[in-house]
């Protein structure tokens with residue numbers, strides 16, 4: 001059986017999502033029997049882009065015109081394209097909004113700078129069709145391996161729907177929002193992380209982006225009862241997903 005040919009490429013990001021794959025040390029030998037890493041600059045010697053890939057896993061968002069061009073090239077050569085991690089899926093911290101124009105910020109930090117493309121930075125779906133996505137900052141190892149198994153079998157991974165609170169209740173954690181009055185974004189954030197942060201007594205920061213089943217209006221009402229105004233909650237939500245609360 002031919003092994004699926006994978007391209008794993010990073011755009012603007014911290015490389016943590018690719019590193020999650022490299023860190024699957026125990027599983028990599030078995031994985032390499034099932035897939036070919038044809039393009040994986042982080043882990044393999046550099047090679048030219050091939051004519052065709054079965055799957056491209058893309059980490060990060062587009063912050064330059066060159067990255068948009070690279071993404072479109074990869075899309076045209078790949079049967080499936082998967083957004084790997086929150087930056088690829090939602091934009092992540094590279095797309096944080098600020099009231100100060102980016103051009104001004106760049107000039108202040110780096111000196112005179114060529115004009116920016118105002119449309120950037122954006123997540124992958126702003127430029128190309130995305131067939132599947134794995135949220136997380138970075139994605140959980142078990143989800144990453146499950147995604148690869150699905151892809152080897154020719155399936156697309158099922159999209160998650162339930163919020164972090166579901167995971168948190170399954171772990172029988174004390175509720176940081178209800179019992180400690182802490183601003184925990186678990187009610188709105190896509191689960192799948194086993195409530196990693198609340199289980200350690202740290203409120204959820206929303207790193208996996210919006211949960212489709214979340215009830216935004218209801219959650220905002222609860223936050224308000226707890227003393228958090230909408231502006232504070234929205235600013236926190238938009239750290240990882242600028243489109244959150246913008247429809």
Ligand code: SF4
Nearest residue numbers: 165168175176184186
């Ligand atoms: S601690 Fe956070 S994630 Fe856990 S149940 Fe409470 S609000 Fe939800």
Ligand code: SF4
Nearest residue numbers: 193197204205206207
């Ligand atoms: S609890 Fe929230 S911040 Fe922590 S890993 Fe899960 S989604 Fe991310």
